[in-house]
Amino acid sequence: MRLLRSVCSHYGCNEVVLRRLPDRQRRKFYHVPVLIKSVTKLLVSEEMKVPRYFVDATVGCAGHAQKILESDPNIRMLCIDRDPEVLSIATDNLKKFTSRVKFVNGSYADLENHLKVSGFPSEVSGILVDLGVNSLHYDKPERGFSWLRDGPLNMRFDESDSTIDCAADILQTSSEVELTRIFREYGELKCAKEYAKAIVRKRETAAPGSRAFETTFHLRDAIEEVAAKWRPKRLSPSHASKTNRSSLARPITGCFQALRIQVNKELAHVHEGVPVLANHLTPGARLVTIAFHSLEDRPIKQIFRTLAHELKDGQLDSLQCDLSKSLRGKTFRFINKKVVKPCREEVVENPRSRSARLRCLERAK
Template sequence: MGERTAAASGGPGSRGAAGSLHTPVLAEECVRLIAPAVTGREAVMIDATVGMGGHAEAFLERFPGLTVIGIDRDGQAIEIARERLSRFGARFAAVHATYDAVASVAADRGREGRVDAVLMDLGVSSLQLDRDERGFSYSRDAPLDMRMDRARGRTAADVLAGEPAGELERMLREYGEERFAARIASGIVRARERAPVVRTGQLARIVRESIPAPARRSGGNPCKRTFQALRIAVNDELAVLERAVPRAVEAIAVGGRIAVESYHSLEDRIVKREFAKGAASSSPAGLPVELEGHEPYLRLLTRGAVKATAQEAAANPRSASVRLRAAEKLRTITHNATTS
């Protein structure tokens, strides 16, 4: 996971490429929302989806007393972030893990087991989308991989080969909100009986052939929802997020802040639910007083979700769907999450 960014060129190992790969989405808004928790003192922030380091760089430049711990499951992204942020020395450290490890990272790297802020920029990154060999894009033919951590797990081709039609339909319907899920799942099963579906071009062709012609002519590329669903399934993204948000809240010290950027409704729904739970009293309804320990433990910092401006969306098309929510930790909690 990691930053939504503008398209880039250059090799993954060069300082020039690492330094000019992208512009992080809503960086100034993220800085503004988190600033009160990290300004004017020694502070620790976890960038739980560090990607290529764009958001981390913005924070390290702005707050000289800040240390950033970057988490990412993508080993290639970790290498680029380390190189890009090497000028900050010990103020940046990287951890190769999924972001639901945020609480254990805070326990190991934070002050007294807590950090002052957590930032999450969810979804697929520019690094993953723009490298053909990663297999995330439906616009270029490539091997169907889609793993964010290429060292482990099933590839997208493995999922298409091994799952029955009913499970494929469920994935497409739940993770892609695809109304033609049954037709596409049937198309995949018929195609794999003839030959393994192992390339993005094959899958894109199956999707287009499965969807009625009028639907193909409206609503953007008809492959978008299927590719999103398959990527989420391959990386178990929603389950990881459901674990990560409460663990991140638990990892923040009182007065600390969390900001989360989501890019589709399934992600945003999880973040919204967890923030709303923390911002509400858990005392039984109808009591005349607030029970101790049942007060809200979060204060919402955004009214609804912050979206990219038209200017930012024009400059960086991948920011068009962003939804940013943030909250402040009001009190210590022990029941909200378990550490990873």
């Protein structure tokens, strides 16, 4: 469990499961929402018009949503998540707010349509997007997100969407060049080419009609075999065991992260979706983002910079979205130019928050 929490902390697990209690229907998840005081302070203001409409664009198990709803009885909230199973947990956790909450299964990049369907105004008082993976995914072997438990190589946020290639499909059909790109760009691995080669070799030696990579342990073992050849050789006896474990965990976790990002097009959602979210802010409203690794935080930082500098034509082109006409007449400003990180006390209480990075953008007019 300690190793699982460490992996989730570094690679963006979206909720920390504190305890699980048996339920007749299913387990109920309890968690600690990250940077909750900062989120509430930045989003909820007494000067806002009533009623106040908010969007939790990645609701997860609804930790942040619950705190925001508790802060003001005039708040109405639209909760969005790509994972139907996670959304059902959020629905259960927000039962007492039923009259003030709408739930939508989908992507925040489609916010315009979600607002219309839910009867919300086109511009809202505040938006939160908490990126990363829910720890529910890691806790359930059948979802295929964790290399610590054996299960099918799925990794899709929405298991019901058969149009999305699962991780096993990508490993089976991608070329060595494409796999190298995926591992290097999304896993930030130095030996990406070696891992890609190993996967292709395993495919070529698989029995006719079968796949070399069907389960998480199949992939874990293949990556571990390559990583063992590249780990440090000069180690003192006292540090050998610990260093070997660490040197093996890093590439395995990196490969799993890379495949997860590729399967769910996570970075594409950031590039396309964050400008969409900003476009639906009413004057004075704020967009708060929480990212857990630089692959997500870097594009958010760049998008915020672009939006906060008068949106010149050249800058609009860099947003990778078709919002130039809508955004050109709007002005944005940074609330916190420097990223907000959790304090030491929060990290001690909730180790998963260690890698969290919060940014906030406000629509001025």
